[in-house]
Amino acid sequence: MDPLKLLSRSTRLRAGRQHAQHTTPSSGDRAQPKLFPPVEDTPKISKKRKRGENMPPFSDDQPGCLDFFGVAVKSNTRPAVESKQDAVQDREEGGPEPEKSRAPSSAPVLPATTDEEARAVLKQHKLKVTLLNPTSSQTKQRRKGGSGRSGKMERPALHPHPLMSFKDTRGRFGISSRLAANLNEQGYSVPTEVQMGALPILLDASEQYLGHDIPLSAETDRRSSPNLLTVAPTGSGKTLAFMIPLLHRVQSRRHRDQHPTRTVCAIVLAPTKELVGQITNEGRKVTKGTGVSVTQLRKGMRLRPTRLSESKAKDTSSPNPTGGEPTVVKADVLICTPGLLHSMLNDEHNPAQDALADVRDLVLDEADVLLDPLFREQTLGVWHRIVSPRLSVSLWSATMGSNIEELAISTIKDWREKLSMQNRETVPEAPFVRLVVGLKDSAVLNVEHKLIYAATEQGKLMGLRQLLHPASTPQGAGASLLPPFLIFTQTIERAVALHSELLYDIPAEAGGIGRIAVLHADLSDTARDSVMTRFRKGEIWVLITTDLLSRGIDFRGINGVVNYDIPTSSAAYVHRVGRTGRAGRGGGVAVTLYSKDDIPYLKHVANVVAMAQKQEGSSNKDAGLQQWLLDALPKLSKQEKHTLKKRGIESRKSRGKDTNPRAARGARISSKAGFVRQAENNHRGAVLGSQRRAQAEALSDAGDDTEFAGFD
Structure with missing residues (x-):
């Protein structure tokens, strides 16, 4: 099953503009689990064999790894990996040393390196x-x-x-x-x-x-x-x-x-x-x-x-009134x-x-x-x-x-x-x-970071729908976002609203509404476990959640992360985008959608992205953060950072309707225009008024049939 063909079946691509095949975390073999590969021209470590040299490829068929949209072929055989200590000893002595008997576990063996x-x-x-x-x-x-x-x-x-x-x-x-x-x-x-x-x-x-x-x-x-x-x-x-x-x-x-x-x-x-x-x-x-x-x-x-x-252990003849302990x-x-x-x-x-x-x-x-x-x-x-x-x-x-x-x-x-x-x-x-x-508080290097300006909440919703159809991604825009991926929102209410908007965006041929789900803390433990199990099995392609899944959860086959609402701190951004690119897998994409209201709070995210690009040494300047944007973003004070981390953006919370109703209406997740919602509200009010008038007329008609009891 190819999710790209299912989601883009109505799009006709011109000759020579076929969708480029990208390496994703859910496809291909797993590379050696190293975050910082050795530098080729390092003179101080000329005696040591480069990490990963002469090693067989690490197969992704091992238990515990995920294979989305494919059948995993399990194997019980493991390739023998040569120890680096043996490699150092061979180079220093000019050849392999005869095998020595292993010392007992009570006598630890010192490492071969000096x-x-x-x-x-x-x-x-x-x-x-x-x-x-x-x-x-x-x-x-x-x-x-x-x-x-x-x-x-x-x-x-x-x-x-x-x-x-x-x-x-x-x-x-x-x-x-x-x-x-x-x-x-x-x-x-x-x-x-x-x-x-x-x-x-x-x-x-x-x-x-x-x-x-x-x-x-x-x-x-x-x-x-x-x-x-x-x-x-x-x-x-x-x-x-x-x-x-x-x-x-x-x-x-x-x-x-x-x-x-x-x-x-x-x-x-x-x-x-x-x-x-x-x-x-x-x-x-x-x-x-x-x-x-x-x-x-x-x-x-x-x-x-x-x-x-x-007490029951002392007196075995006493009954159990509770029916179980x-x-x-x-x-x-x-x-x-x-x-x-x-x-x-x-x-x-x-x-x-x-x-x-x-x-x-x-x-x-x-x-x-x-x-x-x-x-x-x-x-x-x-x-x-x-x-x-x-x-x-x-x-x-x-x-x-x-x-x-x-x-x-x-x-x-x-x-x-x-x-x-x-x-x-x-x-x-x-x-x-x-x-x-590595560096403290830095994002992983094998993930491509994207900051996309969407102007308004409606623009963010439109941009997210475009990400669901990767065939419409223009050339030169970098790696496209392929399912499965995570979508993070600020609150539970916004996660539920976004799930309602995207519920029918995946066609029935691809699984329909069963391919998209929402996970938050208000769900029961059974429902949360069910969603997690289905997502790990590949039955769910798009999972909308809050920061509940931003830390520690290991989804090795996640192809990307979408920050529909910007994270409230740089640490939150690092942990969110860390759900992809696990264990050295390349090809992950981290997309952050931001509107005009997010610009005052975007500096911490931009700093993390800039640091990741600097560590990676990426030459594609257009694919990530541009320097003019980093210079133009306003800086937050220490108090503002603390308030943002603790409360988030007020207009996107339920109590934001009381503090700033106009901003709360603009932050609503909906694809309908303002005049359409106003017409629906007027129609709803007219229906309620008609119902009240009908009830009042019914009560008045019932009063006319009663007998006159006089003016006493």
Whole structure:
């Protein structure tokens, strides 16, 4: 089934102007998952083999990948990928070395690269590792601006030895054979940049991987990993980067401590239910056969048995008046939203004071949102309920502001001081490491960005309809937008209205109204799960949604993203467009439609697009952002940015009708002209007036038939 032919069946193309075939994320083979390819003329890394050289193409037939509009051919065979450590050793010694026996898992094998080579690889892949909580001796004489001059404290840089191949995790870090086999079955062979830098930090906290120049404290528990703050682009593999160390530590503790009962040892917090479900599914794939249980916390579950269950356990003859008890969570890794877990911990009828007593790992996925004022109270409430002094905290996101970074540092410090006062002993301070992949708060490089001026809301609707018919796209306009794609709106009301307008734009031969759907928070959990399942299967081609799906959701076959309403911040734009171009796939398109009312708020979007074009080095100036537009856009003050992020554009909200009715009418999503809507309103008012008059006449006629009772 070719969606392009179905959507453009009524368009006759002239000879020589056939639609150009573009590489899209939903077609073709998947490239090697690298965000920053090596530079050919880099002299410092001449000893190392280029990343991806002499490697077989990565097939897209692996489980978990999506194939829209086609039949996937699954294969159980995996090509053998040569380790980079072996490649370096071959080049240095002049030939391949005879195969050596693998050391046991209890004795980690050191990486083959030297410290200088490790620094070169980190620089080559744009990995920057920094220690955020250095001691006074480590920060001595590290001030910017020279000696004797005041300035901002410069934090020391670390140079961990990067991970070159997933098959080295067992010998180097001692992960279990079952966990390593699951990674191989899922097709993971070459780590991405974030996995290359994060896995050595989280799997081994010894000083040889954090850098010889920054020694760790002697009181640091080697079985606990340092706290980590990671900033990596969307679709770079952050979920697997924190899931592998998490499962490895949980499995090691279970074998070492031999708990008779299953208790919660690790918690992963995510802002939305869809992201929680996705992380749970990925975790269960990796934990197959390992004995580690990964559970998604849902409404109706309990962290501990209720008082009624405890009384029934003592008296088995007592009946069950409720007809059933809530499910008690029995899991090693608990994945949930912060609001649900916080409400369960503070339940007055069934308090769970000791439910998190054994938790030693806390992961905050999309940490900038979880520590935003919207989720901050619930997230910190869960954080402060953990009482283990060996707690390891990791924060992950594609965008991380300096305020979130400082908040994380202060929260760790306050939590440690509070725990020291409760235990009446000093809790040792663990290293807090920051890992940045590429540039912070930047969009992915393999996505084409487009800013389209539509003047009015009607123009935006017309432009969106033109995107639904890619055959009408003129030549020289760059890559066209092919389904499936996402459409983002500012509010739920606008998403529903846009869905009503586009409901019949897809012809019946292509599936009709079943190819377009809307997803928002007002839908039930069952309806949301149904829409997500149909979209992943390729039954839905166009999905209209709010920022509910802008973070973390992995749709590997999404060909494009349309911002029908501009995002309220640069971080929101980065996460929205990050739904396409996942895992190194090229050909994704990000289109932003803006009207005259959006021009005062477009500067933050234009800055992100300009930075992405600068990193990519694109020569096609007409396809993206032009410099005159960037210079002409007005700048927003700090207060205006805060108001826009918190409230959005007022005229597009339901309460905007009261503040500015005229602007609210202009922001209405409708293809009808103003005089047409006025005529319809007049007709509707005339019908209502006629009905009222008919009811009044009926009442008056009924009164004439009654008997006269006199004037008394």
